[in-house]
Amino acid sequence: MEMTAKISGSVAIATLKGRFDAHEVPAVAAWLQSSQQSGLVHILVNLEGVNFIDSTALSSLVSGLKHCREKGGDLYLCRLTQPVRVIFELTRLDNAFTIFPVEMDALVAFSTPC
Amino acid sequence: MIVPTLMQLCRSEFEALAKTWLLLGAIQVTLHDDGLLIAHYPGDLLAAEPDLSASDPNSGLSMHLYGIKGAQWQIVADAQMHLLGRLLGSEGEMDSLTGSLVETQDRLVALYDLTRATRGAMEIRDVLCLLAVESTRLLDAHGAFAVVKIPDQAPIIHQFLDSPYPNESLLLVADLFFLHPEDNNFKECSAVPPGLGNVVMLILSVRPQVQACLGILYKSREISSPDSKLLKAITDQGSASLDNALFHLEAVESARLETEMTLARQVQTALLPQSLPKIKGVDIYGISIPASQVGGDFFFITSNSEHALTFYLGDVTGKGMPAALLMSMTNTSARSAIRYMPFSEPHILIDRLNNDLLEDYSAVDMFVTIFVGMFDPDTHQLLFANAGQSPVIYASPNQETILLEADDLPVGIFENHHYSMKSLNLSQGDILVITTDGFNETSNEKGELFGIDRMKNIINRNSHRSAKEIAESLCAAVSEYGGSDRQEDDRTLLIMKVTGDEKPVFHQTEMEVYAEYEQLRIPAQVLREVCSAAGVSEDLIGKCELALQELLTNLVNHAYEGNPQGVIRVSIQVTADRVIMQTEDSGNRMESDLDSVEMPDPLLLQESGYGMAIIKGLMDEVTYRNGEGKNFWLLAKNYTKE
Numbered sequence: 001m002e003m004t005a006k007i008s009g010s011v012a013i014a015t016l017k018g019r020f021d022a023h024e025v026p027a028v029a030a031w032l033q034s035s036q037q038s039g040l041v042h043i044l045v046n047l048e049g050v051n052f053i054d055s056t057a058l059s060s061l062v063s064g065l066k067h068c069r070e071k072g073g074d075l076y077l078c079r080l081t082q083p084v085r086v087i088f089e090l091t092r093l094d095n096a097f098t099i100f101p102v103e104m105d106a107l108v109a110f111s112t113p114c
Numbered sequence: 115m116i117v118p119t120l121m122q123l124c125r126s127e128f129e130a131l132a133k134t135w136l137l138l139g140a141i142q143v144t145l146h147d148d149g150l151l152i153a154h155y156p157g158d159l160l161a162a163e164p165d166l167s168a169s170d171p172n173s174g175l176s177m178h179l180y181g182i183k184g185a186q187w188q189i190v191a192d193a194q195m196h197l198l199g200r201l202l203g204s205e206g207e208m209d210s211l212t213g214s215l216v217e218t219q220d221r222l223v224a225l226y227d228l229t230r231a232t233r234g235a236m237e238i239r240d241v242l243c244l245l246a247v248e249s250t251r252l253l254d255a256h257g258a259f260a261v262v263k264i265p266d267q268a269p270i271i272h273q274f275l276d277s278p279y280p281n282e283s284l285l286l287v288a289d290l291f292f293l294h295p296e297d298n299n300f301k302e303c304s305a306v307p308p309g310l311g312n313v314v315m316l317i318l319s320v321r322p323q324v325q326a327c328l329g330i331l332y333k334s335r336e337i338s339s340p341d342s343k344l345l346k347a348i349t350d351q352g353s354a355s356l357d358n359a360l361f362h363l364e365a366v367e368s369a370r371l372e373t374e375m376t377l378a379r380q381v382q383t384a385l386l387p388q389s390l391p392k393i394k395g396v397d398i399y400g401i402s403i404p405a406s407q408v409g410g411d412f413f414f415i416t417s418n419s420e421h422a423l424t425f426y427l428g429d430v431t432g433k434g435m436p437a438a439l440l441m442s443m444t445n446t447s448a449r450s451a452i453r454y455m456p457f458s459e460p461h462i463l464i465d466r467l468n469n470d471l472l473e474d475y476s477a478v479d480m481f482v483t484i485f486v487g488m489f490d491p492d493t494h495q496l497l498f499a500n501a502g503q504s505p506v507i508y509a510s511p512n513q514e515t516i517l518l519e520a521d522d523l524p525v526g527i528f529e530n531h532h533y534s535m536k537s538l539n540l541s542q543g544d545i546l547v548i549t550t551d552g553f554n555e556t557s558n559e560k561g562e563l564f565g566i567d568r569m570k571n572i573i574n575r576n577s578h579r580s581a582k583e584i585a586e587s588l589c590a591a592v593s594e595y596g597g598s599d600r601q602e603d604d605r606t607l608l609i610m611k612v613t614g615d616e617k618p619v620f621h622q623t624e625m626e627v628y629a630e631y632e633q634l635r636i637p638a639q640v641l642r643e644v645c646s647a648a649g650v651s652e653d654l655i656g657k658c659e660l661a662l663q664e665l666l667t668n669l670v671n672h673a674y675e676g677n678p679q680g681v682i683r684v685s686i687q688v689t690a691d692r693v694i695m696q697t698e699d700s701g702n703r704m705e706s707d708l709d710s711v712e713m714p715d716p717l718l719l720q721e722s723g724y725g726m727a728i729i730k731g732l733m734d735e736v737t738y739r740n741g742e743g744k745n746f747w748l749l750a751k752n753y754t755k756e
Contacts, residue, residue: 022667023631052638052656054663055724062719083656090731091724092716 002049005031011110012040013103017049022056032064041073042110046103048079053087065097074098076106127201128153131177131194141181148174168192170199221344224252229351238262238270238359245352246274249330252344256331260318261288262356263325275331283307284329291315292325316349320357328352378408378438391417395491397613398425399581402606403552403589410437410482411550411606412445420456421488426463427503427608428484429550436478444482444525447471460486460499461535468501468525468533475526483524485548487610489540494612496538496546501525505554505566509577511543515570545584546610547573552603553588556596564595580622581609621647622687629670629680629701637662637684641695648688649755661732661749662695664725673701673745691754697747703740 001018012035014028035043043064047053065075078100080088088094100106132143132155142160145153165183168191169176177195179187228248242260250258257275261284264270269288271281287310290303295317303311310331318326328349382404390398400413410430417423426448430437444467451458451466458466463486475481483502489495500506502524509515522533540546547569556564572591576584585607592605621644627633638659645655666682674680683698706726713727714720730736735750 019635021631021634021663022670023635052659052663054660054667055722055728056667058724059721063721066719082653083660086656087660087728090728091713096716096719 001027003027003031005035007040008107009111010040011042011044011107012038013044013046015046015048018051020047020050020053020057022054025056025060028057029060029063032060032067036067036071041068041071043068043073043075044103044106044110045075045077046079047077047081047084050081050084053084055087055091058087058091058093061097062093074110076100076109078103078106125153127198129155131198132156135179135182138187139182140179142178143180144178146176146178149176166191168195170195173199173202175199175202221252224248225344225347225351228252228348236359236362238356238363239272241352241355241359242270242272243274245328245348245355246272249328249345249348249352250274252348253330253332253341255333258328258330259284260328260352261285261326262318263288263292264360265323277309279307279310283310287313287315287329288325288327291317291327291329314345316345316352318349318353318356320353320360324360326353326356375408375435378435379404382408382438382442387413387415390415391423393417393423393491395613396423396489397581397611398423398609399585400425400427400606400608401585401589402604403601404604405433405552405601408435408438409433409604409606410441411552411604412441413606413608414445414449414452415608416449416452418452418456422491423489423610424452424487425489425608425610426484426486427548427550427606428482429503429604429606430482431480433604436480440475440478440480440482443474444471444484448484448486459535460488460497461533464499464501464522464525464533465531468531469529471526472529481524481526483520485520487546487548489610491612494540496540497535498538499533499535501533503548504551505547505549505569507547507549507566507570507573508538509545509547509570509573510541511577515574517566517570540612542612543577544612545573545577545581547584547588547607548609549588549607550604552601552605553592553607555603556592556601556605558595559597564592568595581611583622584611585609622685624683624685626681626683627666628678629674629676629682629699630678631667631670634663634666634670637666637686640684641686641693644686644688645693650688650693650753654693654751654753657732658693658695658749658751661729661751664728665695665697665747665749668725669697669699669701669745669747672704673699675702677701691752693751693753695749697745699745700743701745703745704738708736708738 001016001020001024004015006013014031016028020028032043045061061075061077068075076098079102080099085094088097098109100109128145135143136156143155144151144164160180162180164178164180166179166187167176168188175195175198177191179191228244231244231248242262246258246260249255257273259271259273259275262270269285271284273279273284287306290306312331313329314332316328316330318328320326387400390400398415400415402409402411402413404411410432411428413425413427415423415425428444430440430444447467447470448463451463455463455466464484467484483504485498485500485503485506487496487498499522500518500520501522502520504517504520506518506520507515508518523531549569554564554566554569568591569588572587573584576587588607589605596602623640623644625637625640627636641659641662642655645658666684669682670676670680680699680701685696687694708726711726711730713731714723729749732751733749734752735748737748739746
């Protein structure tokens with residue numbers, strides 16, 4: 001799986017492409033951790049290119065989400081593909097995460113004070 | 115007597131001698147050879163009686179002195195003649211030796227030319243021609259002839275003679291010689307034509323079974339020593355060239371045969387069934403693997419208006435081209451009979467074959483075994499007739515797997531023999547395996563036969579699999595058993611499995627992976643491929659893939675606790691309306707209760723525990739069994755084809 005990371009303002013963005021399964025979790029978890037350690041509490045994960053995601057991958061996102069919120073930030077998701085939606089709907093984690101159709105929407109949401 | 119050319123040599127010596135005599139007072143000196151005057155000194159010849167004469171009896175040389183007398187001069191003159199005689203003798207010897215050497219050199223060059231010429235000759239006739247011509251020249255003979263006899267071919271005779279002889283006469287001499295190669299004397303033999311009695315015969319040794327000889331019409335009676343050496347050289351060279359030409363002939367013939375075999379194989383392959391008919395309720399598969407390019411085994415499967423399924427498998431005695439030719443005829447006859455006699459029953463078909471082909475088979479002392487079957491998928495009745503074909507194995511669930519007796523005669527033996535028909539009522543799960551004896555009669559390096567029991571075991575062990583897979587298991591097992599050596603006998607088999615209500619299986623695959631996350635991608639990929647091929651929708655494939663992934667991840671984490679050496683067997687089966695995924699592992703038992711598994715509350719943001727719930731949510735059937743230290747999981751999802 002490919003992961004491209006960038007920073008936009010105060011948001012750390014990771015765009016993932018490929019199969020997000022148990023084997024890929026350590027790399028993503030490491031990125032989440034380093035972002036948080038650098039003080040970034042707003043994280044956006046763009047799942048545009050992800051054609052497959054399993055529960056271990058999902059768990060790593062859940063973990064990321066919890067840590068962000070603890071620090072006063074949040075973890076948003078955007079660009080979910082159909083296969084990815086399946087698992088979110090099944091686990092009902094689409095209720096727990098804030099999901100946006102496109103990246104821009106997520107960034108706007110981050111910059112808008114709640 | 116001295117040779118005239120030598121006179122040139124001794125002229126200056128003679129003049130030197132004569133001068134010394136003149137100094138001593140002589141007025142003329144003459145030199146004679148056997149009395150004949152050959153030289154005189156000085157100038158004009160004086161006719162007078164010599165005062166002194168000396169001669170050398172060995173060479174015939176004599177000298178006359180004029181104008182000088184005395185006993186002491188006689189002694190000197192005698193000594194001089196003796197010396198001169200010796201000198202000329204030596205010169206003569208040298209000359210003759212040189213002449214000999216030159217002659218030998220000529221012959222060597224000629225032999226070398228012969229070698230070069232014959233090396234280029236690939237055709238037998240060319241070699242014989244060269245041999246005859248060159249040996250005549252080298253030996254300065256009247257002529258020569260050569261005879262080559264190759265089994266199953268007309269003898270090849272070439273002659274190079276002043277007056278030609280009929281080939282039969284030359285062949286006669288050659289045959290006489292072949293009978294007694296040590297005896298080179300044909301003069302006494304009355305059967306030999308006059309003139310040929312003086313021939314010197316030489317054996318040309320080539321490959322066994324081929325006889326060849328060279329006959330030389332010698333001029334002189336005796337064969338000189340250098341000549342006999344030359345003869346040996348000629349025969350050695352001749353033998354080598356001839357053998358070469360024979361080898362070339364063999365190679366060309368072999369290549370031609372190879373091409374013929376390749377063509378024959380293409381024809382045979384085209385004659386065997388190219389595709390297998392799909393008949394409801396039956397899974398049927400056949401394959402033929404000949405031992406060499408072409409073989410005597412054959413099979414056919416077809417469906418017609420009267421019989422839903424007709425099939426046969428047969429084996430012509432023998433291998434290679436003869437068996438292949440008879441096989442083609444038999445196959446064609448059988449297919450024709452089925453097409454034009456659609457109401458026929460198996461034994462009538464065989465009767466027909468027997469009548470059609472008896473003459474052909476009897477002519478070559480061969481026969482063919484054949485099993486003909488007709489199956490009705492509605493009544494599940496199998497009608498069959500077996501003309502000596504074995505083994506035919508019948509496996510039925512909950513019964514012992516048996517060998518059906520081949521108690522009728524093979525085809526091609528007796529005229530008007532009437533074959534008998536039998537019937538069997540088959541049920542779901544029944545398997546009929548018909549093979550030629552290339553399977554059970556394959557032997558390993560110890561000479562032990564593969565045997566029918568091994569075949570029965572393989573069929574039993576794979577009874578749940580498709581006909582094709584059972585066939586593949588059998589072929590692989592026999593191939594491995596026989597070792598890497600060349601396959602001795604043709605291997606042909608036909609397997610029929612009654613699937614009944616069971617939907618025909620599209621695909622079934624098994625694989626083994628290690629308990630590592632990265633390895634889990636393999637079954638996922640295979641699942642995708644198999645489902646796509648079966649026409650399963652992308653949406654459904656995605657769900658099955660996720661369920662499988664969750665299951666396998668669970669096994670890695672819980673059954674094997676992350677031990678990457680753990681082995682998980684994954685089996686994927688796709689039928690017309692169901693995707694079935696099964697796993698087998700030898701890790702920890704699952705302790706939790708499947709029934710009580712629930713999806714965690716999302717708002718709790720749990721980081722685990724989703725897996726099993728996801729599987730249950732996606733699949734129509736989830737079962738877990740544990741036994742003999744192994745865990746067995748089954749996940750199944752129904753679908754409708756798009």
